[in-house]
Amino acid sequence: MNVILIHPHEWGSKASQGTLTLNDHRFVHIASVIQPKSGDQLRVGLIGGQLGMATVSQIDNQSITLDVTLDTPPPPPLPVTLLLALPRPKVLRRTLQACATLGVKQIYLINSYRVEKSYWQTPFLEADALRETLLSGLEQGRDTLMPDVHLRKRFKPFVEDELPQLTEGKQAWTAHPMPESVPCPGNITAPSLLAIGPEGGFITYEVDKLAEAGFQTISLGPRILKVETALPALLSKLFL
Amino acid sequence: MNVILIHPHEWGSKASQGTLTLNDHRFVHIASVIQPKSGDQLRVGLIGGQLGMATVSQIDNQSITLDVTLDTPPPPPLPVTLLLALPRPKVLRRTLQACATLGVKQIYLINSYRVEKSYWQTPFLEADALRETLLSGLEQGRDTLMPDVHLRKRFKPFVEDELPQLTEGKQAWTAHPMPESVPCPGNITAPSLLAIGPEGGFITYEVDKLAEAGFQTISLGPRILKVETALPALLSKLFL
Numbered sequence: 304m305n306v307i308l309i310h311p312h313e314w315g316s317k318a319s320q321g322t323l324t325l326n327d328h329r330f331v332h333i334a335s336v337i338q339p340k341s342g343d344q345l346r347v348g349l350i351g352g353q354l355g356m357a358t359v360s361q362i363d364n365q366s367i368t369l370d371v372t373l374d375t376p377p378p379p380p381l382p383v384t385l386l387l388a389l390p391r392p393k394v395l396r397r398t399l400q401a402c403a404t405l406g407v408k409q410i411y412l413i414n415s416y417r418v419e420k421s422y423w424q425t426p427f428l429e430a431d432a433l434r435e436t437l438l439s440g441l442e443q444g445r446d447t448l449m450p451d452v453h454l455r456k457r458f459k460p461f462v463e464d465e466l467p468q469l470t471e472g473k474q475a476w477t478a479h480p481m482p483e484s485v486p487c488p489g490n491i492t493a494p495s496l497l498a499i500g501p502e503g504g505f506i507t508y509e510v511d512k513l514a515e516a517g518f519q520t521i522s523l524g525p526r527i528l529k530v531e532t533a534l535p536a537l538l539s540k541l542f543l
Numbered sequence: 544m545n546v547i548l549i550h551p552h553e554w555g556s557k558a559s560q561g562t563l564t565l566n567d568h569r570f571v572h573i574a575s576v577i578q579p580k581s582g583d584q585l586r587v588g589l590i591g592g593q594l595g596m597a598t599v600s601q602i603d604n605q606s607i608t609l610d611v612t613l614d615t616p617p618p619p620p621l622p623v624t625l626l627l628a629l630p631r632p633k634v635l636r637r638t639l640q641a642c643a644t645l646g647v648k649q650i651y652l653i654n655s656y657r658v659e660k661s662y663w664q665t666p667f668l669e670a671d672a673l674r675e676t677l678l679s680g681l682e683q684g685r686d687t688l689m690p691d692v693h694l695r696k697r698f699k700p701f702v703e704d705e706l707p708q709l710t711e712g713k714q715a716w717t718a719h720p721m722p723e724s725v726p727c728p729g730n731i732t733a734p735s736l737l738a739i740g741p742e743g744g745f746i747t748y749e750v751d752k753l754a755e756a757g758f759q760t761i762s763l764g765p766r767i768l769k770v771e772t773a774l775p776a777l778l779s780k781l782f783l
Binding site: 305443444524525533538540 | 545618637641644645646683684685686727729730763764765766767768769771772773775776777778779780783
């Protein structure tokens with residue numbers, strides 16, 4: 304937890320300054336890990352809003368009271384819409400956290416031939432669990448802007464009916480570690496789409512359908528990476 | 544398992560061609576996941592040697608026999624010596640696998656103020672466990688060259704006595720997400736060193752000691768990444 308995130312309903316109609324008392328899991332984390340004294344400063348952020356600092360005005364074994372000032376914009380998002388073939392649940396959780404930490408704001412979890420049907424049943428996809436996963440990623444990355452996660456359980460309708468609008472005026476790539484792919488470009492600042500396949504990769508039909516929608520296949524080299532390794536490697540090379 | 548790795552003691556004195564029968568966990572994986580028929584081809588590699596293809600000459604419910612041809616060099620290693628503050632055991636395992644997959648061949652697991660002493664007791668650091676972890680990383684990345692892992696439980700003697708020789712004639716960076724760091728460079732092909740700190744980062748004393756040894760602080764931006772996210776992001780940006 305590199306920033307303590309405040310929920311809009313807690314902050315209410317306060318502007319850039321205000322006082323806040325916490326007694327939930329954030330208090331437990333602060334009290335047990337950070338162990339601040341009265342007068343110490345902590346990093347805070349308003350979900351959907353600004354970052355800032357909070358001065359501890361009171362702390363006991365029940366709660367902490369903070370004098371909060373919010374005055375700094377969150378770090379800029381990555382200019383990417385991510386299409387991610389739904390990974391198995393444990394990998395999904397780590398990958399979504401990494402997305403939130405790295406600054407991806409639009410995530411489409413899509414079906415693919417090699418996605419096991421059972422993966423769509425995982426409780427990690429329920430709204431509360433998704434939100435908790437994404438919040439922990441934001442807390443890691445010191446960001447306040449929640450990513451949007453869209454579930455698309457059918458590949459073909461998504462690619463044929465929805466993708467043309469999403470790609471309009473944007474560059475789009477399919478990560479595909481094959482010799483025919485071009486090397487992954489770098490220093491991209493323009494709005495882009497990136498598709499990452501499941502373990503085992505997209506099948507040819509899917510790569511072709513994405514190509515029809517304007518996606519160029521790119522590669523980081525001959526090594527086959529796990530999804531959770533490929534994601535930061537691709538985002539970093541493309542955008543950082 | 545994107546390549547079936549053969550141990551030198553199994554291959555013996557054969558040159559680039561030979562026949563091999565497997566009945567261990569590799570057979571179980573092949574039979575249950577790949578499910579090949581006689582005549583099918585599988586990717587293989589000799590640990591420490593070449594990659595190639597194997598034709599299934601026989602498969603039953605006990606074993607598989609392969610006609611192996613080894614004729615392709617493994618992918619080039621990354622030109623980096625990695626200094627990694629020992630992560631907690633679960634993260635260590637995933638991170639070492641990712642190192643092997645990405646082509647890091649020299650890994651120094653080092654101590655740091657924020658490394659918990661108990662981490663050095665993990666069974667994952669025992670020789671057999673390390674080897675198994677690294678092999679699974681090579682199998683993922685289709686590589687045959689085992690990384691060397693060096694354990695350095697004392698920071699100061701390592702940095703003062705050993706590091707000067709390791710850095711001689713090389714660029715060296717400390718990953719340090721602070722405003723004073725320079726942006727992480729890219730397209731590096733020269734031999735280099737990269738130091739990655741623990742969760743919470745290197746302390747100032749450690750950053751300074753590394754700076755005395757010639758390490759420049761670099762950053763991927765304002766976001767704080769977990770070690771397992773930072774590693775592929777940094778290696779990709781620097782070397783891929």
